[in-house]
Amino acid sequence: MKTFGVTIHSTGKYVPDNSVYNETLTQWMDTSDEWIRKRTGIKKRYLSKGEDTSDLCIKASLDALNKRRIDISQIGLVIVATMTPDSQSPSVSSKVQAALKANNAMAFDLSAACSGFVYGLSAAEKMLRHMDHPYALVIGGEVMSKTLDWNDRKTSVLFGDGAGAVILKKESGAESFIAEDLHTDGEKGHALVSGEQAVRNPLCEMNVKDGFLVMDGRAIFNFVTKSIPKSIEQVLKKGSADIIDVDYFLLHQANARIIEIVSKKLDRPLSKFLMNIENYGNTSAASLPILLDESIENGTIKLNSGQTIVLSAFGGGLTWGTLLIKI
Amino acid sequence: MTTFEQIQEIIVDQLDKEESEVQMDTNFRDELEADSLDLFQIINDIEDEFDIKIESEEGLNTVKDLVDYVEKQKEAK
Numbered sequence: 001m002k003t004f005g006v007t008i009h010s011t012g013k014y015v016p017d018n019s020v021y022n023e024t025l026t027q028w029m030d031t032s033d034e035w036i037r038k039r040t041g042i043k044k045r046y047l048s049k050g051e052d053t054s055d056l057c058i059k060a061s062l063d064a065l066n067k068r069r070i071d072i073s074q075i076g077l078v079i080v081a082t083m084t085p086d087s088q089s090p091s092v093s094s095k096v097q098a099a100l101k102a103n104n105a106m107a108f109d110l111s112a113a114c115s116g117f118v119y120g121l122s123a124a125e126k127m128l129r130h131m132d133h134p135y136a137l138v139i140g141g142e143v144m145s146k147t148l149d150w151n152d153r154k155t156s157v158l159f160g161d162g163a164g165a166v167i168l169k170k171e172s173g174a175e176s177f178i179a180e181d182l183h184t185d186g187e188k189g190h191a192l193v194s195g196e197q198a199v200r201n202p203l204c205e206m207n208v209k210d211g212f213l214v215m216d217g218r219a220i221f222n223f224v225t226k227s228i229p230k231s232i233e234q235v236l237k238k239g240s241a242d243i244i245d246v247d248y249f250l251l252h253q254a255n256a257r258i259i260e261i262v263s264k265k266l267d268r269p270l271s272k273f274l275m276n277i278e279n280y281g282n283t284s285a286a287s288l289p290i291l292l293d294e295s296i297e298n299g300t301i302k303l304n305s306g307q308t309i310v311l312s313a314f315g316g317g318l319t320w321g322t323l324l325i326k327i
Numbered sequence: 328m329t330t331f332e333q334i335q336e337i338i339v340d341q342l343d344k345e346e347s348e349v350q351m352d353t354n355f356r357d358e359l360e361a362d363s364l365d366l367f368q369i370i371n372d373i374e375d376e377f378d379i380k381i382e383s384e385e386g387l388n389t390v391k392d393l394v395d396y397v398e399k400q401k402e403a404k
Contacts, residue, residue, distance in 0.1 A: 039362055218384070221367045257364050 005175030006125040006168050008303060008327055009070070009135070011293040012063025014056050015046040015162040015280065022157070029153045036157050037278075041256025045160030045281030047145045052086045054095035056163035057141035060289070061096055064137070064165040072100055075167075076133025078107035079124050081116025081140045081285040083194060083316065084147055085109055092141065104133055113192065114252050114315025116140055116285030118182070118323055121166065121311070125177045128170050136168040140285035147194050149212035158254075159213075160281030164289020175326065179239030181231045182321035191219035192316035224258055224314050229265040231322040232312055239324040243268060245308050248301060252313035253277040253287040274300065288313055301327060330377075330401070331394050337372045338390065341365060351391045373397060379404075 021044045022033035036042055048056075057080055065072070078100075080093040093107035112119040117140035124136040141163030148156045194213035198206040228251065236243055249272055251259050256277050263270045274295050283290060288311055295301040301309065309327050314320035328336075335349045342349075342359050355361040361369070363384075370381050373393065379400040387393055 039364060217363070218367050218370075221364065222371060225368070225371065255364075261368065 004129060004170045004172050006128055006170055007174045007176045008166055008325070009169035010064045010068040010167040010303075011165065011289065011296055012060050012065070012067065013162065013164040013290045013293040014059035014063055015160075015290070016048045016051055016056070018047055018049050019044045020047045025157055028150065029156070031153045031157055039255075039257065040158060041275070041277050042158065042281045043278045046162055048143045048161045051143070053080075053082055053084050053141045053143045053163070054086050054092045054099075056143065056161065056286075057082075057092055057096050057139045057165070058099040060139060060141065060163035060165040061100060061137055063293075064167050065100070068167065070135055070167065072102050073104050074133050075100070075102040075105045075135045075137055076131040077124055077127055077136040078102060078105045079110055079120045079136070079138050080107075081110045081112065081120040081138070082142055083111060083113045083116065083284055084142045084144060093139075096137070096139065100137075102137070105137070112285075112315070112319045113194075113317055114254065114282070114284045114287070115313040115317065115319035115321050116315075117164070117288045118311055118313040118321040119319065120285075121168075121177075121323060122180050122182060122321065124168055128168055131170075134170045137165060138168060138289075139163060139165040140287070140289045142284040142286050144213075144282070144284055147211065147213045149210070149214075152212070154217065155213055155215055158282050160283045162280060162283040162286045162290055164286050164291075164293055166289055166292070177323065178241070178326055179235050179324040180321065181235040181238060183227070183231070183319070185223075185318045188219065188223065188318045189316070191216040191223070191318060194316065221258070223318055224254070224320075225261050225265070227320050228262050228312055228314055228322075231320060232262075232266060232310055235310065235322040235324045241308065241324060246272065246310050247307040248295070249273045249310045249312065250288055250291050250295070252315065253280065253291060254282045254314070284315065303327060330397050331390070333376060334373060334390060334393050334397065337376065338369055341368050341372065349390060351389070351394065353390050354388050355390065356388060369393075377401065
C-alpha cells in the first residue's frame, strides 16, 4: 500500500484595509503609545470597518489559492479556527466553502481560541490522510474587535483583526508534520472568557451577558511562560530533534515580552523567534498563519526547503500546543 | 543565603540591575521602573525558588514587602 505524507503547499493572509496606530487609541481611551509598546510590543493593529470573520477568511484563502494553482474540486476539507464566528450557524467554514465553490469539501469551525490554528493543522493533517481528496484548507480568522470591551483599556489595546490560510497537500514521498504536543487545562478556563451566552427560554431568564472578552493577565502570563517552553522541549523530544537544529520558532503573537521570556528560557537567540506583533497586535487564531505567510513572502521561510520550524500557540480554554514541522 | 539575598538576586537578574540598586526599602515600581509583567516574572521566580504561592501582587511594592511575604509563607509551611 502506498503511504502518503502531508505537506504545507501554500499560504495566504488578509487583514482589513484599516490600520489603527496606538496614537489613535489614545483618542478613544486613556492610554499611551509608550505604555502599549513597552508592555506588549504593539505599534498598530488592523480593525474591521464592517467586514466579518468569513470575509477575512475568504480573502486569505483566495490569497493562498492564487499563489499555487490547484483544482478547487480537489479540496476535501475546510477548517476555520475562530473564536469570533459570524454566527454559530452557518459556520464560517461553510461560508468559505460556498464562496470558493469547494463543493467536494466538508467544512467545520474549530473552537480553541488562540491555539485554534495549531489544533486545526493537527486535525486536518490527520483527516487528510484518510480522505479521497488531496487538499485541505486550514484557516485562522478573527474579528477580535467585536468581542472587546472598548471601555477596558487593559484588553482592548492588545488585539487585532485578520485571517491567515494554509493549504495542505497529501502526497507520496514528502512529510511536513514530524511531531506534536497538544494540551488543554479546562480547570483554568475562567482565566480567559469571551462570547458568553446566557440561557434564555420560557423556563429561565438569566441575566443577559455582554459577551466581552475578559482576561486574568497574570494567570495567562504564568500559564504561558511555564507551559510553552516545556511544550517546545517536549515536541523536540518526540520528534528526536535538537533545539539547535530549529531554524525558526513561530509563537502565537500575543505579547513580544512573552516571546522574549520563552527565548531566554530555551536559551535560544531572539532572532530565531519570528515576530510581527508590532504591526498586527494579537489576532488570536490568525496570528500564526499570518506570521507564517509573511515569513514566506519575505523569504525567511522557504516552502519545500526542509527548514525545521516550531509552531507554538496558547490561549483560552486554556489550550496550548506545539507542532514540529519540516517545511 | 538569606531570603533577602535570594530575592535580591532574582530582581537583579530579571530587571538587569546592580545589586546596590536593590535594597530592602527599594520600591520596585517607582525606583526600578518595574511594570506589571516584570512583577509577574519576579513573583513567578520567587514562587519557584521558595516553593510557595503568591496569590496577589496587591500591596507588594518594596523589596521588604516581598521578603516579609516569603518569610511568613515559610513559617506557615
